[in-house]
Amino acid sequence: MRAAIFRRPGVIELGDLPVPVPGPGDLLVKVRAASVCGTDLRISKHGHFRIPEGTSRVLGHELTGEVVEAGAEVQGFAVGDRISVAPNVGCGRCAMCAKGLNQLCPDYEAFGITMNGGFAEYLLVPAIALERGNVFPVPDFLSDEVAAILEPMSCCLHGQRAIGVSAADSVLIIGAGPIGCFHTVLAKRAGARQVIVANTRQPRLDIAGRLGADELINVSEQDLHEEVMRLTDGQGVDVVITCVSKPEVIASATGLAGRLGRINVFSGLGDQARPQIDVNSLHYREQILTGTTGSSVTDYGDVIDIVATSDIDLSPIITSRFALEDIAAAMENSRSGQGMKSVIVFEEATR
Ligand SMILES: [Zn+2]
Ligand SMILES: [Zn+2]
Known part of the structure; x- marks a missing residue:
């Protein structure tokens, strides 16, 4: 063969x-x-x-x-x-x-x-x-x-389960590659009231838009923090999912999330990278920082069911x-x- x-x-x-x-x-x-x-x-x-x-x-x-x-x-x-x-x-x-x-x-x-x-x-x-x-x-x-x-999508489902995305949430997804796009689809399906996707490339953002993202931020032209604050009346988002392997992106997440914000570090980093995390933001604003990797067989079966029983394209x-x-x-x-x-x-x- x-x-x-x-x-x-x-x-x-x-x-x-x-x-x-x-x-x-x-x-x-x-x-x-x-x-x-x-x-x-x-x-x-x-x-x-x-x-x-x-x-x-x-x-x-x-x-x-x-x-x-x-x-x-x-x-x-x-x-x-x-x-x-x-x-x-x-x-x-x-x-x-x-x-x-x-x-x-x-x-x-x-x-x-x-x-x-x-x-x-x-x-x-x-x-x-x-x-x-x-x-x-x-x-x-x-x-x-x-x-x-569907395999990478099952990993995204696993990530969103760790932070419990629901209808009350505004969700910021940093990265609009395949992973960011799967997260977009799942956040919309969970009913999130606002899904914001940030990326450096417009063609990728356009695909995230086709998949249901409410707001697109092209970070090669716009300041991410400024735009997120504008879109959330200065409150910050409820959920941040980082899908970019850059320490500075992960370090920025606490500042983009609001009070009680939940953050999922979805993308890992190279061995040497140790981003500076603002622990005072976690403490004084009672934020939750999580990470997830891969998916369980349960997540995998569930994602097949989700896609098979919805009109997700x-x-x-x-x-x-x-x-x-x-x-x-x-x-x-x-x-x-x-x-x-x-x-x-x-x-x-x-x-
Ligand atoms: Zn894979
Ligand atoms: Zn084992």
Whole structure:
């Protein structure tokens, strides 16, 4: 089968791999769509501490596929089913897994990191992923591409659950990439009375506008703090979600939030970055500062339900489609920030 194979930092090669042979508890899945994530870009450039030197890996953890073989012991899934996967498979034994928080499991396995992922014609879904509830049927009316991009959206749902977005809230989302756009959709769906999105690029802001943002702030032309205060009668917003990996953006959040403001640090930072947080703002204005990472299998299932049972149209977030052969261009397109989500789409696969 054709596959894009990560060999070492900076090197992804197109090549042929044997089609995996499923064991009695496994599924063999023909991949239909796999989207490029920031995590794929980071691994392709810097590697990953869970991918030992000398190990080759197929990246890609946001995917939709069709079951083409099911082991004799598999229950609940059969040949012909369309599925997607929550990529992080918890160990099933630790305290975090016991609470259903598999995204915090220290001993996880993950598609596209410790196991091969979706940038190949076929994917082996091992028994542990089925046992831990990481495999989900895709409702008929969700396209392959939309189902593939629900993984990052589930992380956004997880982030918003930590700060409880509701109808009473004005919400500021800093960043209008795919993540900022998913947050926009979810905040609107939660009924937030005002959703403000800030970004440096107008084309991205325009997409956030199409997805329902009430106010757009182009921070390359306007002062973010000034605009937020103007839009909130000088009170600051109720919720700030930072979706930009810049220390100064995270440091600015306490000043943009009002009294009782809740802040979610959604994007992590490079190892060395330690933003200055104004703790007096937290103290005297009783603000809450949270961070979230990834999503649980519950969040993942819930986001499929949310999109399947509403008229949310995520198609503006998918801006480019590529064949597997053009993986380098797909990754470059994502890295450049030109478009939103780049999706690898598969024609009929040959074994
Ligand atoms: Zn991802
Ligand atoms: Zn665990």
